[in-house]
Amino acid sequence: ETGVTQTPRHLVMGMTNKKSLKCEQHLGHNAMYWYKQSAKKPLELMFVYNFKEQTENNSVPSRFSPECPNSSHLFLHLHTLQPEDSALYLCASSPPLSGRDYDIQPQHFGDGTRLSIL
Amino acid sequence: TQLLEQSPQFLSIQEGENLTVYCNSSSVFSSLQWYRQEPGEGPVLLVTVVTGGEVKKLKRLTFQFGDARKDSSLHITAAQPGDTGLYLCAVLALNTGNQFYFGTGTSLTVIP
Numbered sequence: 001e002t003g004v005t006q007t008p009r010h011l012v013m014g015m016t017n018k019k020s021l022k023c024e025q026h027l028g029h030n031a032m033y034w035y036k037q038s039a040k041k042p043l044e045l046m047f048v049y050n051f052k053e054q055t056e057n058n059s060v061p062s063r064f065s066p067e068c069p070n071s072s073h074l075f076l077h078l079h080t081l082q083p084e085d086s087a088l089y090l091c092a093s094s095p096p097l098s099g100r101d102y103d104i105q106p107q108h109f110g111d112g113t114r115l116s117i118l
Numbered sequence: 119t120q121l122l123e124q125s126p127q128f129l130s131i132q133e134g135e136n137l138t139v140y141c142n143s144s145s146v147f148s149s150l151q152w153y154r155q156e157p158g159e160g161p162v163l164l165v166t167v168v169t170g171g172e173v174k175k176l177k178r179l180t181f182q183f184g185d186a187r188k189d190s191s192l193h194i195t196a197a198q199p200g201d202t203g204l205y206l207c208a209v210l211a212l213n214t215g216n217q218f219y220f221g222t223g224t225s226l227t228v229i230p
Contacts, residue, residue, distance in 0.1 A: 002160065033218070042120060043161070043206065043220035056217065090160050104149045104168075104210040107218070109160030 003027040006091050006110035014118050015081055021113045023074040023091030030096040032074040033107065034066060037088040049074065050097045081117045088112045121145065122207055122221035130227040134196050139224040141207035142189045148210070150190050152181055153220075155204040197228045 004025045013019050025032065034046040048056035049068040063085075065077040074091055090112045094105035123142050131137055141150070149168040153161035165174050167183035167190060174181045178201075180193040194201055207221040 002162070004160070042122070042222050043208075045218050045220075048218075058217075092160070104151060104166060106151070106163045106166065107161075109162070111159050 002108050002110060004091060004093055004108050004110035006089075006113050008113060009111065010114045010116075012116045012118060013078070013081065015083075017081075018077070018079040020078065021076040021089055021091075021115075023076075023093075023110055025072055025074075025091075025093040025108070027093055027108055029093035029108070030071050031094045031105065032068060032071070033092040033094075034074065034076050035090040035092065035109075037090055037112070038086075043090070047076075048097070055097070078115075081115075083117050086115055086117045088114050120222055121211070121219045122209065124205070124207060124221040124224050126224060127222065128225050128227075130229065131197055133198060133228055133230050136193070136195050137197055137226070138191055138193045139205055139226070140189065140191050141221050143209075144188065145211070146187050148187070150183060150187075151208045152190070152192055153206045153208060155206060155223075156202070161204075161206055194226075197226075199228045199230050202226060202228050 007022045031050045033048050036044045036046055045058055046060045047066040052068050063080050067075040090109050092107040092109045094107045125140050149166055151166045152164045154164055155161040165181045167181055170187045171185045172183045178195045182191050205224045209219050211217045
C-alpha cells in the first residue's frame with residue numbers, strides 16, 4: 001500500500017470514447033503528478049499540480065485534460081485518443097514543491113492504469 | 119538524446135552475484151534519486167543523494183553520487199531474486215520549471 005490509489009487498473013477504449021482516470025492520495029501531500037510510461041521510453045512527466053495549481057504542462061496534446069479539484073484528488077480526462085497513447089499512466093504525489101532544484105521531494109507513486117486504445 | 123542515460127539497459131544475473139548500474143548525464147544536478155519499479159507496480163523511492171561524492175548504503179545496495187554531480191551508480195552485493203525490477207534514476211531540473219526527468223532505466227533480473 002503506497003498511499004496513492006489509481007483507478008481503474010486497466011482500461012480499454014476506442015479512439016472515439018471519453019473516459020477518466022482517477023488518482024487519490026492519503027499522504028497529506030500538496031503536489032500531484034501524471035506520468036506516461038511507454039515501452040522503451042523513459043517515464044515522461046505530463047502534468048504537475050502544486051497546491052491545486054497546475055505548474056507544468058509538458059506539451060501534452062489537448063486530448064489529455066487534467067483536473068485537480070483538491071490536494072487529494074487528481075483526474076486525467078481522455079477523449080479521442082490515438083493508438084500511440086496506449087501506455088501505463090502513473091500518478092504520484094509529494095510534499096509541496098518549493099521551486100528550488102536542491103529541494104527535490106520524494107514522490108510516491110500509484111500502481112498505474114494500463115490503458116489500451118483500440 | 120536523453121537527459122539521463124542508464125546502463126546497462128538490461129541485466130540478467132545469477133543469485134549471489136554482484137552488479138553495478140549507472141546513470142549518466144552531461145548536466146550537473148543538485149540532487150538525484152533512485153527508484154525501483156517491480157512488475158505491475160509504480161516506482162518506489164530507494165534513496166536521494168545530494169552531495170557530490172556522497173555514498174549511501176541501504177542494506178546490500180550502495181549508491182554513489184559523482185564528484186561532479188553529473189552521474190551516479192548503484193551497486194548491489196549478493197543479488198537476490200527480490201532485487202528483480204526496473205531501476206530508475208531521476209533528477210529535478212528547474213531550467214524550465216518543475217521538471218522531473220527520469221532515466222532510461224535498467225531492467226534487472228536475478229535468477230534463483
